[in-house]
Amino acid sequence: MKHMRFILLGAALSLAACDHATPQLAAPVAKNPAPATSTSKKQSAFVPPSESDIPNDDFGKQIALGRQIFIDPARYAKAYVGNQLSCENCHLDAGRLAQSAPLWGAYPMYPAYRSKNHHVNTFAERLQGCFNYSMNGKAPPLGDPVLVALETYAYWMAKGAPVGASLPGRGYPKLAKPALAPDYARGETVFKRDCALCHGDNGQGQQSAGRTVFPPLWGSQSFNWGAGMEQVNFAAGFIKANMPLGRGNTLTDQDAWDVAYFMDAHERPQDPRFTGSIQATRASYHDTPDSLYGTEVNGRMLGQGQPTD
Template identity: 80%
Template sequence: MKPARLLWLALLPPLAACNRSASQVAAPITRTPAATVSATDAAKPFRPPPESAIPDDDFGKQVALGRQIFMEPGRYAKAYVGNSLSCENCHLDAGRLAHSAPLWGAYPMYPAYRSKNHHVNTFAERLQGCFRYSMNGNAPPLGDPVLVALESYAYWMSKGEPVGAAPPGHGYLKLPKPRLAPDYARGETIFKRDCALCHGGNGQGQQVAGHTVFPPLWGPQSFNWGAGMEQINNAAGFIKANMPLGQGNTLTDQDAWDVAYFMDAHERPQDPRFNGSISTTRAAYHDTSDSLYGSTVNGHVLGQGTTWP
């Protein structure tokens, strides 16, 4: 994230397009990276087929539609989207990039038991959760054409991988716990230095002609309190491996933890599982040191939610 072009979250249009945008607003980074990638993660990741390999048949049409939905859910799945984010904001390069929760790293791992909802989830159910939490919207019903197309895209991208074996580069980078506890003030300094130019001093991102070029990191148009990125360890791993865009592993581990803490220490839409009490909702769904839901930061109890004025 130099100068100021961080985060994430996750959250951006096609990787090539984002790299062009980033190059227009920031100079090349020369900071020496701190190596913390495990031996497993350092192994060569799976290489999914290029977009040009999508077959020209009826199945290929579903794959292509799934890619369109993935890139522009607000256009192709509008009924189920509640914010300005796209799937690619957390799963970079159209869901292809290692260490940004690529689709080819997720599809072969389902069905799987998830502690988040305490039952075995199909891949389609996992996609439902993305709409409900990361997109702050509504889950498409099972069998809906949106889910069918997205699952077709993920299946096509994953062909050739072993089933049930987590490939190198799947998910987000797992960072060791930092030497110092993540800190809001240090994170704010990093954000101003490396992130604010693209994501705005208020973290609300930038739009061009109604299209989100750099995504909001908190506030009413960001992911809600039920999304995985609200957990500091997930955000730190994503940031470390991928930010600044196209130049991952240039922040130190400590910087990644600190700026992830700063990002997640801001209010965002309410967890849809909210049961009327922040404390009991935390106990039920956020009882981990990696979640700030229900914590008091700068005198504010997080988890109250936010909506458009």
């Protein structure tokens, strides 16, 4: 995040996505060839269609609308958004980038049972959850044009992907537990060194011409306590693979865990499932060491919620 050239978000992410399709020069053949490595897996990874492949017909118009909503929900889905985030803040390159929960990895896995709400979810219901939690808004009703467009975009993005197969690059990487327990002070040091340039010293991100360029990481305009990113393990995996922007996999695993802990140890809007008791809400929905909801950090109980401005 230290280099201002990464403010050119679209260009940086497009280059990162293109790595999956760019041929590599052949290396000299070793006398004792090593077993296939992650490079071979990367070369055979799923490649979604590009924006230029969107068909020029009525179906293509729905794909294009879904992409617009995904990139700028505050403009195209305003009635359902309650903060300054966009979908691609957590699903980079308009939902294309591997290791960033890409749409092409998610769509083929639904319908699926989710422990979060204890029933089999359709993909449309999964999208509703994103509006409830990550966008701190309200879910569009099933069949709403916003959901139809987003599902059409995801369907098209996954064109050619096998149904029910967990593709390489789907979701966020799962990091092994760190050698040292995640620490607030160490995380703050990482944040100031590698994150504050883009997200601000106070973690509230940056805007340009009324649009969020770098998202707020906590506070009233960030994701609420019900979002998956509030879990330190999820945040650490995303950060390790993708941050600083354009320089993913440059932080150590320990740094990723520490700065994820630091980010999630700040207050944010209340979990929509809250019924009046922080501890009861934790017991029902956050009963994991990876959630700081309902725990005390620096003498302060987390989970009290922060009203939306």
